[in-house]
Amino acid sequence: MLSTTQRLWLLNTISLIFLAVLIARLIDLQIIRTGYFTAIATSQRQRAAELAPSRGTIYLQEHNSSELFPVAVNNKSWIAYAVPRDMTDPLQVADALAPALLQFRERQQQHIAAILSATGQQPNSDQVPPDQPNYDDRLATLRDELYRKFNQHTDPYEPFLKFYEYLDDELYNFLSEQQLTGIKIEETTSRVYPEKTLAAHALGYVGWLEDKKVGRYGIEGNFESSLAGDLGFFSMEHDTTGQFIGVGSRQFEPATDGESIVLTLDRVIQSAIEDELKDGVTRYGAERGSVIVMDPRTGAILGMATYPTYDPNYYYAISDARVQQNPIISDIFEPGSVLKPVIMSAAIEEGLVTPQTTVNDNGPVKVAKYTINTFDGKHHGVQTMTQVLEQSNNIGMVWVGQQLGAETMYDFLRRFGLGEKTGVELEGETQNTLKEPDQWNVATVATTSFGQGVALTPLQILNAINVIANDGTLMQPYIVSRRQPSNGEEEITLPTQVRRVISPATAGDVSAMMVSVIENGVATLARVPGYYLAGKTGTAQVPDEKGAYSPDRKIISFVGFGPIDHPQFSILIKLDNPAGLSFASGTAAPMFKRISEKIINYLQIPPDYDPTKQPPKFEVGKSDQAGA
Amino acid sequence: MTSINNQFVQPRRPLAQSYWRHPQHQQTRRFASISRWQSGSINSTTISLAFGLFIILSISFLGFFYLGQVLNTASQGSDIQQLEERIVELKEKQRQVELEGAQLRSIDNIENRVQDLNLVATGKVTFLSPAVDQVTALAR
Numbered sequence: 001m002l003s004t005t006q007r008l009w010l011l012n013t014i015s016l017i018f019l020a021v022l023i024a025r026l027i028d029l030q031i032i033r034t035g036y037f038t039a040i041a042t043s044q045r046q047r048a049a050e051l052a053p054s055r056g057t058i059y060l061q062e063h064n065s066s067e068l069f070p071v072a073v074n075n076k077s078w079i080a081y082a083v084p085r086d087m088t089d090p091l092q093v094a095d096a097l098a099p100a101l102l103q104f105r106e107r108q109q110q111h112i113a114a115i116l117s118a119t120g121q122q123p124n125s126d127q128v129p130p131d132q133p134n135y136d137d138r139l140a141t142l143r144d145e146l147y148r149k150f151n152q153h154t155d156p157y158e159p160f161l162k163f164y165e166y167l168d169d170e171l172y173n174f175l176s177e178q179q180l181t182g183i184k185i186e187e188t189t190s191r192v193y194p195e196k197t198l199a200a201h202a203l204g205y206v207g208w209l210e211d212k213k214v215g216r217y218g219i220e221g222n223f224e225s226s227l228a229g230d231l232g233f234f235s236m237e238h239d240t241t242g243q244f245i246g247v248g249s250r251q252f253e254p255a256t257d258g259e260s261i262v263l264t265l266d267r268v269i270q271s272a273i274e275d276e277l278k279d280g281v282t283r284y285g286a287e288r289g290s291v292i293v294m295d296p297r298t299g300a301i302l303g304m305a306t307y308p309t310y311d312p313n314y315y316y317a318i319s320d321a322r323v324q325q326n327p328i329i330s331d332i333f334e335p336g337s338v339l340k341p342v343i344m345s346a347a348i349e350e351g352l353v354t355p356q357t358t359v360n361d362n363g364p365v366k367v368a369k370y371t372i373n374t375f376d377g378k379h380h381g382v383q384t385m386t387q388v389l390e391q392s393n394n395i396g397m398v399w400v401g402q403q404l405g406a407e408t409m410y411d412f413l414r415r416f417g418l419g420e421k422t423g424v425e426l427e428g429e430t431q432n433t434l435k436e437p438d439q440w441n442v443a444t445v446a447t448t449s450f451g452q453g454v455a456l457t458p459l460q461i462l463n464a465i466n467v468i469a470n471d472g473t474l475m476q477p478y479i480v481s482r483r484q485p486s487n488g489e490e491e492i493t494l495p496t497q498v499r500r501v502i503s504p505a506t507a508g509d510v511s512a513m514m515v516s517v518i519e520n521g522v523a524t525l526a527r528v529p530g531y532y533l534a535g536k537t538g539t540a541q542v543p544d545e546k547g548a549y550s551p552d553r554k555i556i557s558f559v560g561f562g563p564i565d566h567p568q569f570s571i572l573i574k575l576d577n578p579a580g581l582s583f584a585s586g587t588a589a590p591m592f593k594r595i596s597e598k599i600i601n602y603l604q605i606p607p608d609y610d611p612t613k614q615p616p617k618f619e620v621g622k623s624d625q626a627g628a
Numbered sequence: 629m630t631s632i633n634n635q636f637v638q639p640r641r642p643l644a645q646s647y648w649r650h651p652q653h654q655q656t657r658r659f660a661s662i663s664r665w666q667s668g669s670i671n672s673t674t675i676s677l678a679f680g681l682f683i684i685l686s687i688s689f690l691g692f693f694y695l696g697q698v699l700n701t702a703s704q705g706s707d708i709q710q711l712e713e714r715i716v717e718l719k720e721k722q723r724q725v726e727l728e729g730a731q732l733r734s735i736d737n738i739e740n741r742v743q744d745l746n747l748v749a750t751g752k753v754t755f756l757s758p759a760v761d762q763v764t765a766l767a768r
Contacts, residue, residue: 070730074723194730271735601753 045237048251053229055191056258058203058219060267061481063603069267070194072203072220072312077166077190080175080183082150082158087182090150097183098143100174101160102135107168115317119197120278120308124319150182163208164316166190191220193312199270201326202263202304202479204427205312216315217324219261219479221427229258229486257486264300264481264493269293272598274305277573280591281307285579286556290328290458291595296466296561296570298495299475301424304328329422329429332455336540337375337392337584338559338572339451342464343400344389345510346412349502352403355386355509355620359399367446372398375539375583386513386620390521392537394450401449406440409448415501416464417474418456424477430457451540462559462572468510469534469561469570472502512620515564519618526560526589528596530611532618534567535560535592537584542577553577558588562596563608569599 002010029037058072087093116123133141149158161167167175167185175185191206191213204218215224232255273291281289293303310323318324325331347353361383364373374394380387388396401409413419419434432455435444447453459477467474476496483491502510514534518526526535538557541549556578561570573588573595609615731737 069733070726073727073730075727076720192727194727195734196736198735267735601750606755 045239046235047238048233048235051232051234051253051255052189053231053255054257055189055206055229056223056227056260056484056486058227059260059262060195060199060265060270061262062267063269068262071199071263073192073194075190075192077188078172078185079165079188080161080167080171080185082160083182083184084150084152084155084158085182087150089181091147093180093182094143094146094150096178096180097160098139098146100171101146102139102142104168104171107170108165112314112317115311115314116319119310119317119323120281121310121319121323162316191312195267196313197309197311198267198274199263199265199304200309200312201306201324201328202265202301202426203312205315205324207315215427217427218326219263219426222425223259223261223480226483226485227258227261230256232256259483259485259488261480262482262484264295264302264479265304266302268602269303269599270305272602273303273595274307274309276591276595276598277305277307280573280587281575284556284575284582284587286575286577288327288576290572290574291591292328292458292462292572293595293599294462294466294477294570296469296475296567299463299466299477300481300495301477301479302569304479326426326428328458329424329426330457332430332432332457333542333555333574334452334454334540335456335461335557336451336538336555337394338461338465338536338538338557339454339456340389340392340397340449341468341510341514341536341559342413342416342418343397343404343409343449344385344513345416345468345502345506346409347400347404348385348509349412349506350404350408353385353400355384355513357385358382359385359388359396361393361395365395365398367398368441368443370443370446372446372450386516387521389513389536390517392517392522397450398446401445404445404449406437406445409445410434410437410440412501413448413454415474415499416467417498418454418460418464422457422459422463422477424459425480429459432456432460451538458557458572458574461557462570465536465559465561465572466570467501468507468514469567470507471504472500472507474498474501509620511564514560516618516620518560519615522583522585523558523589523592525585526558526592526596528562528593528600529615530607530609531562531596531600531605532564532608533560533562533592533596534564535589537589539584556582556584556588558584558592560592560596563600563605565608568603568605569596571595571599 055074057070057074059068060071061068082093084090113123146160149160152158166188172185175183193200193203193205202218204216204220204222206213206220207216208214209216215221215227220227233251233253235251237250273293277289277291280286288306288308290306291303292301292305294301304326306327308323310318315324344353348355359382361374361379361381363379364371366372372394375392378391379395380391380393383391383393383396385396385400387393388400404412413434419432421429421431423429434454440448444453463474463477474497476498478493478496480493482493485491511534514536515532517523517537518533518535523535523537526533536559538555538559540555540557542553542555544550544553554577556575558573559571561567571592573591575588578587
């Protein structure tokens with residue numbers, strides 16, 4: 001039997017041991033493993049997320065209006081996907097989903113077909129469905145496909161829509177009502193173009209690159225980083241109900257929204273040229289067509305259209321990826337006779353010729369191994385330089401080119417901005433090059449003088465013609481009028497003079513000669529009664545795969561500006577391979593007239609003479625006199 | 629009654645000293661000391677006690693005040709969150725309205741509406757050139 005003292009000692013010992021264990025456990029929990037439990041506690045009460053910025057809006061303007069018209073904005077859309085590991089009965093889900101999904105896919109196919117038709121595209125073989133099995137067979141096939149996807153018990157994610165598809169109202173309502181197990185609906189942000197196909201090639205679209213949305217082509221592509229903005233970060237403690245604790249620790253870095261961009265494109269002019277272009281391509285049976293309208297005094301692009309086009313809202317509804325490219329800046333072609341005013345300007349500027357200088361056209365000429373003839377095979381004897389342009393006489397131009405020589409001609413082509421990128425703010429501009437003059441031979445000089453043997457983009461050509469309209473000064477073409485950062489001052493683009501190319505006198509002479517092309521020459525169908533407009537036709541041959549010129553393919557073009565006293569617009573029209581024996585004088589020239597009439601009415605430009613009366617005979621004066 | 633003080637100051641016999649040493653009378657002795665302070669002079673113990681009480685009350689008051697402020701701020705966190713959610717909701721509504729407006733004003737929509745309204749496209753435009761002192765009006 002233990003004594004009292006011994007019992008007390010035993011009790012003390014046991015208590016000390018118990019206390020030691022308790023202290024050891026506390027040390028373990030609160031000191032040794034403090035990091036582990038702190039992390040658990042933090043994860044329970046801390047919520048962190050990236051803050052997505054809003055993509056900037058793109059606007060168009062109208063003449064004499066301060067109103068801005070959004071053409072690229074953001075919208076909330078819905079996507080859906082499956083989580084097979086949450087499904088208890090994948091077959092039942094597949095059975096329920098298949099009919100609605102089949103109808104959704106059929107609606108999508110019909111919508112794509114409608115878009116292809118409206119945008120002038122021909123569906124390719126993948127888009128023309130073969131003879132389809134009946135509805136029940138298609139439904140059974142889809143059900144099996146869905147069941148195969150859903151019958152994976154550990155799979156956390158299985159898409160059943162294409163990566164670019166969003167739910168339409170019907171499918172969204174169905175999924176919301178049915179609440180199918182394992183089917184998740186998620187809100188996301190999509191890019192919407194309220195004006196649909198308007199200015200599609202200038203805008204570009206927002207598509208997918210790997211797993212990220214990025215702008216492609218046009219303004220969306222060129223300004224991707226500034227339109228997208230910067231991500232923000234947010235971290236804050238919350239209580240058990242999910243409410244944020246105001247006095248808790250927090251980190252907050254706000255997202256920077258993307259900047260908004262206002263384009264120089266005029267909404268009315270853009271719509272007018274798209275309508276005319278669609279009509280012209282259809283009427284003349286061309287493979288493709290393009291129209292550009294610019295303000296020659298500033299270099300601002302007022303309209304830029306290509307047909308066939310596409311709808312950026314459904315950028316995947318295309319039959320050929322080429323339709324998304326902007327040929328106005330990316331396609332090079334041999335311009336043909338529309339380059340003649342540039343060559344003539346160089347010769348007049350160098351003092352080699354005047355508008356009244358004559359040349360003898362008695363028939364085809366041989367240059368090296370080549371025989372050069374007029375486009376219509378006609379020869380008119382003694383011709384002035386003005387008449388050479390009026391009749392688009394290749395023989396006269398060859399003579400002018402020979403007066404200039406390779407070095408001078410090359411020099412002027414470069415001074416007119418040809419053979420280099422214009423630097424316009426659009427993604428996809430092609431860099432073309434001109435052969436150095438030491439690589440030219442006599443044939444190169446001859447063919448270049450009437451626009452063959454040199455490859456340029458439509459924008460380069462019109463920008464060069466603008467030099468003539470703008471009293472001899474080359475301007476920097478631009479399409480962005482203003483940039484509006486979300487947290488900064490607005491930046492306005494000012495017109496930029498690149499350099500003086502020719503003198504105002506030379507520009508005046510060539511302008512008058514180009515007016516004579518419309519008033520007295522082959523382009524009379526381009527005349528707008530009451531107005532003196534300058535213009536030049538072009539019919540260029542197209543090389544085939546072997547490098548020789550194809551007898552069947554050609555590019556028709558027309559370039560012009562007006563009114564002559566104070567040019568407010570310049571236009572280039574290009575048609576690829578119009579059907580039949582068509583020349584620019586009968587195709588592109590009338591298109592120029594219709595577009596010019598609309599622009600003149602829109603800009604309210606008063607006439608140069610009374611259109612109801614017989615116009616006076618237009619004659620190009622001597623080089624020290626102004627116009628006619 | 630003979631005052632205790634007198635008896636304490638002038639013990640009449642040595643045996644009186646053992647009176648206060650007896651544990652039973654220790655308490656009385658203490659109170660005797662206290663009442664000696666109360667009779668016309670401030671007791672240091674009293675001041676200490678009062679000061680201590682004041683400190684305790686102050687700390688308690690400040691503590692409750694701080695707790696109240698913290699709880700109030702914490703609850704405002706949820707108010708802020710609700711306001712932020714409301715802002716997001718209103719911004720979303722504004723964005724929706726702007727999008728609908730853009731779609732209504734689109735060229736495509738206007739062209740469709742024009743057809744429904746049986747409007748006629750303009751033909752030729754005639755510019756009038758009135759004399760300086762005249763006003764020109766077009767009668768319909």
